[in-house]
Amino acid sequence: MANSVQTLPVPETLPRAWRLPALVTLVLRFVRRKPLGAIGGGIVLVLLVLALFADRIAPHPYDVSIRGARMKPPSVQFWMGTDNLSRDVWSRVVYGARISVTVGFATVAVATVMATAIGVSSAYLGGVYDMVIQRVVDAWMSFPALVVVLSLMAALGPGLTNLILALSILGAASASRVIRGATLSVMENAYVEAARALGAGHLRIVMLYVLPNVITTILILATIGLGTVILAESGLSFLGFGIPPPYPSWGGMLSGSGRSFMYYAPWMALFPAAAISLAVFGFNMLGDALRDVLDPRLRGAAGLRG
Amino acid sequence: MRRYVLRRLLVAVPSLLIASLIVFTLPRLIPGDVVQLMLEEKAYGKDLEDLRAKLGLNRPILVQYVDWLGAIVHGSFGESLWTRQPVLVELTRRLPVTAVLGVMALGVAILIGIPVGVLAAVRPDGVLDFFARSAAILGLSIPAFVTAILVTLLPAIWWGWTPRTRFVEFSTAPGAYVLQFILPAIILGIASGAGIMRLTRGMLLEVLRHDYVRTAWAKGLRERVVVLKHALKNAVIPVVTVLGLQVASIAGGAVIIEWIFGIPGMGQFLVDAIVQRDYPVIQGINLVIVVIIVLTNLAVDLVYGVLDPRIRY
Numbered sequence: 001m002a003n004s005v006q007t008l009p010v011p012e013t014l015p016r017a018w019r020l021p022a023l024v025t026l027v028l029r030f031v032r033r034k035p036l037g038a039i040g041g042g043i044v045l046v047l048l049v050l051a052l053f054a055d056r057i058a059p060h061p062y063d064v065s066i067r068g069a070r071m072k073p074p075s076v077q078f079w080m081g082t083d084n085l086s087r088d089v090w091s092r093v094v095y096g097a098r099i100s101v102t103v104g105f106a107t108v109a110v111a112t113v114m115a116t117a118i119g120v121s122s123a124y125l126g127g128v129y130d131m132v133i134q135r136v137v138d139a140w141m142s143f144p145a146l147v148v149v150l151s152l153m154a155a156l157g158p159g160l161t162n163l164i165l166a167l168s169i170l171g172a173a174s175a176s177r178v179i180r181g182a183t184l185s186v187m188e189n190a191y192v193e194a195a196r197a198l199g200a201g202h203l204r205i206v207m208l209y210v211l212p213n214v215i216t217t218i219l220i221l222a223t224i225g226l227g228t229v230i231l232a233e234s235g236l237s238f239l240g241f242g243i244p245p246p247y248p249s250w251g252g253m254l255s256g257s258g259r260s261f262m263y264y265a266p267w268m269a270l271f272p273a274a275a276i277s278l279a280v281f282g283f284n285m286l287g288d289a290l291r292d293v294l295d296p297r298l299r300g301a302a303g304l305r306g
Numbered sequence: 307m308r309r310y311v312l313r314r315l316l317v318a319v320p321s322l323l324i325a326s327l328i329v330f331t332l333p334r335l336i337p338g339d340v341v342q343l344m345l346e347e348k349a350y351g352k353d354l355e356d357l358r359a360k361l362g363l364n365r366p367i368l369v370q371y372v373d374w375l376g377a378i379v380h381g382s383f384g385e386s387l388w389t390r391q392p393v394l395v396e397l398t399r400r401l402p403v404t405a406v407l408g409v410m411a412l413g414v415a416i417l418i419g420i421p422v423g424v425l426a427a428v429r430p431d432g433v434l435d436f437f438a439r440s441a442a443i444l445g446l447s448i449p450a451f452v453t454a455i456l457v458t459l460l461p462a463i464w465w466g467w468t469p470r471t472r473f474v475e476f477s478t479a480p481g482a483y484v485l486q487f488i489l490p491a492i493i494l495g496i497a498s499g500a501g502i503m504r505l506t507r508g509m510l511l512e513v514l515r516h517d518y519v520r521t522a523w524a525k526g527l528r529e530r531v532v533v534l535k536h537a538l539k540n541a542v543i544p545v546v547t548v549l550g551l552q553v554a555s556i557a558g559g560a561v562i563i564e565w566i567f568g569i570p571g572m573g574q575f576l577v578d579a580i581v582q583r584d585y586p587v588i589q590g591i592n593l594v595i596v597v598i599i600v601l602t603n604l605a606v607d608l609v610y611g612v613l614d615p616r617i618r619y
Contacts, residue, residue, distance in 0.1 A: 036443075139324035142599045146558030147576065147592060151332045154580040231449050235562055238451050239577065254455055262455070263462050273452045281447035 030293065037289020043282030050094050051101035058091035063246040074267050081267035083253075089267060092248035093275050099160075099249045100279055103233045104226045106164045111171035111229075112222050118172065119179030120214070123187065124206060134180075140173040149232060153241040163242050167229055175221045182217040186210055220291045227283030234276045250276045314607060318600050325600075326378075329592040330371050374589065383593075384586035386579075393590040396575065401594065404564070404571035407494065408556050410487050414495030415502055415552060420545070422499075423506025427541075428533055430511060438503060445500030450559050453493045454566045473570055490567045494559050498552040505548055509541040516540075543613050550606035554599050 020028070031038040050057060065087060074081045080089035122133045140148070149166050156162035186192070192209050200208075234251030236242035243249040253272040262269040365373075377384060383393035426438040476483040513519065514537050522532045561573030568574075572591055579587035 135320050136324055138321045139328060139596075142321065142325055142554070142596050142603070143328075143592070144554045144558030144595060144599070146561050147595060150561065150576065150580060151588065151592065154583075227447075235449060235451060239562060239565065241580075251451075254452070262459055266459055266463050269455055269459055273456060276452055277444075277448040280449070281443065284447055285443070 030289070034289035034293065036285050037292075040282045040285025040287075040289065043278055044286055047097050047101060047279055047282065050097035054094050054098045058088075058094040060088040060091040063087065063248075073265070080271045081265065083261070083265065083268045089253075089271055092253060093250070093271050096248045096250040096253065096272065096275060097279075099243055099247065100230045100233065100276075103160070103164055103167070103243075104230045104283075107167040107171065107229045107233075108222045108225045110164060111168035111175060111225065112218060114168060114172035115175035115179055115221070116211075116214075116218055119176035120183050120206060120210060122176070123180045123183035124202070124210065137173050137177060141177070145170055145232065146235065149236060150239070150241060153236060158241060158244045160243060163233065163236065167232055170232075171225055171229065175225065178221060179214060179218060182214040183210055186213045189213075216294050220287070220294060223283070223290050224287035227280045227287060230276070230283065231280050250279075311604075311608065314604055318604060322597065322600060325596045326375060326593060327371070329589050329596065330374060331367070332588075332592070374586075378593070383590040386587050387584050388582055393586050396587070397572075397590055397594060400570060400572050400575050403569060404557075404560055404573060406484075407487050407491055407560055407564070407569065407571060408553070410491035411494035411498065411556050411560075412549070412552065414492050415498035415556075416549070418495070418499035419502025420506050420542070423503040424510060424533065424538060426503070427507045427510035427514065428529070435507075438507070442500040442503050445496045450493055450497060451562045451566060453496065454490070454563060457489065457493060458566070473568060487569075490563045490569065494556060494563050497559070498556060501552070502545060502548060505545050506541065509544055510537060513537045513541040539613065543610065546606055546609055546613065550603050553602045557595055557599065 019025070030041075080093060082088055083092070118133060118137070122130045148170050152166035152169065153162065156166060187210065192205060195205050195209050233242055234249065234254075237249035237251030238255045240252075240255060243252055245252055250272040254269055374384065381394070383397065385392045386396070422438050426432075426435040429435055474482045474486055510533075514533075516537075519532060519537050522536045527536075560571060561576060563569070564571045564573035565577060572595070576588065576591045578584075579591065
């Protein structure tokens with residue numbers, strides 16, 4: 001009987017079905033599951049391209065008056081029109097993307113580092129240190145965001161670096177709260193205790209066991225924070241406490257001397273307004289979708305908004 | 307319950323003290339010397355030192371802080387460095403203005419957020435749900451000052467209509483006084499309303515899956531009773547927390563909205579004071595705002611107990 005069993009010869013190499021690269025599959029799945037998030041991602045991508053290549057994309061420099069083109073309506077030559085100082089609005093919107101992206105990413109980077117340091121150390125060390133730090137965070141969080149940043153900006157003076165600093169100090173407080181919570185729950189795990197039993201030092205435990213497990217939380221907070229920071233930057237520049245003029249911040253383009261001209265040249269206001277809204281929309285959608293995909297438990301976490 | 311309130315109040319004290327220290331030191335970091343500025347513009351004193359002594363700015367910062375805190379306990383916020391008016395007088399004139407704006411904005415947010423959230427959750431993925439969610443995303447993405455500019459700009463272009471920017475006092479025309487807040491309050495409330503709508507929808511969807519809701523359906527209760535009486539009450543608890551946070555964001559948003567619409571409230575007062583480096587005014591405004599927010603959060607915690615009898619203190 002045993003001899004009657006026929007064995008099929010197995011080919012050395014099976015013809016393998018052709019597959020898309022892993023990253024592309026991942027992106028495609030994201031697009032299918034979260035179409036709105038994908039639209040947001042697209043907007044963010046456009047924004048990044050505008051910011052990176054602003055000097056190539058913009059047909060004119062942002063601060064140069066074009067002779068004989070004062071407050072011209074949108075046309076083929078100036079397709080977003082020109083402003084009261086004869087500058088091309090499209091070029092200024094493109095350079096504005098550079099401001100928004102710079103402020104957004106720099107702020108979130110600084111804020112995230114600060115928030116992680118505060119949140120992880122507060123949860124890890126605990127005790128009196130934790131209590132004192134958390135009371136300060138409480139106090140800090142009970143100020144309305146805009147009021148804090150306004151006071152800080154008044155203290156630091158307008159300018160790009162100061163703006164980034166002020167916004168990140170603000171964002172760090174609330175983000176550190178969420179990171180502290182995540183750290184606390186990670187530290188409950190047996191592997192942290194095991195590492196300690198094996199004689200691992202504090203730095204080793206934090207770097208190798210705690211941080212890798214809270215990094216998703218941190219990434220999600222950062223993405224959602226980007227939209228909020230861009231919103232805050234435009235609001236501050238609008239009030240005149242952000243990026244000082246000639247440099248074109250979208251918020252700044254809506255304020256100042258321009259406001260009285262907008263009734264005669266509405267395109268001066270409409271395009272920057274649309275740019276702010278689209279950018280914030282893009283980051284919000286991308287952040288929301290990333291959060292849903294990566295960590296559904298975080299639903300409702302406030303991020304930098306407040 | 308009383309013990310809980312007392313304990314919560316005690317916990318709030320260190321937070322408020324730290325906040326008061328921040329409030330006090332923050333404006334002092336502002337570069338540029340207010341004394342220099344005042345001497346140049348108004349010539350109050352003989353020289354810098356004389357003026358500094360007159361204003362009490364030559365003493366150590368810690369002494370100034372303790373003095374300031376002591377005065378506040380006695381109900382005095384000091385006086386403006388510029389107008390020599392007591393800060394408290396100006397605050398009592400401006401606080402009600404911002405309070406009316408804020409309360410109306412919060413009202414708008416709740417009136418939009420909760421009903422639309424409920425309707426969207428009852429028929430998830432329906433037409434209304436789709437529109438509500440899209441509108442909420444728009445509401446969250448368009449900043450209030452952009453909405454405000456569009457609202458003042460577009461009608462002006464289309465129909466030549468501009469919203470009135472002259473502020474009407476309550477004593478001269480109570481009706482017009484309330485009416486002038488409607489437009490700013492709607493603009494200010496939209497973003498909060500969008501957030502509340504999303505949260506209400508999400509929470510209600512979750513609660514509607516609970517067993518007790520199924521029981522309510524099985525008893526043959528009408529949809530209105532099941533949703534509004536049984537489910538909504540439990541769904542709305544996290545929404546109340548967020549309302550506390552919304553007070554803070556509305557207070558911040560009021561700064562910009564007051565500035566655009568020329569409403570003489572706390573926000574405008576703050577911006578003016580920051581530009582003039584008027585320390586006592588900045589401190590007074592910030593302190594009042596912080597106290598309001600801390601008290602709101604306390605109130606939110608207490609409202610939990612009323613809404614959810616399972617929470618006992």
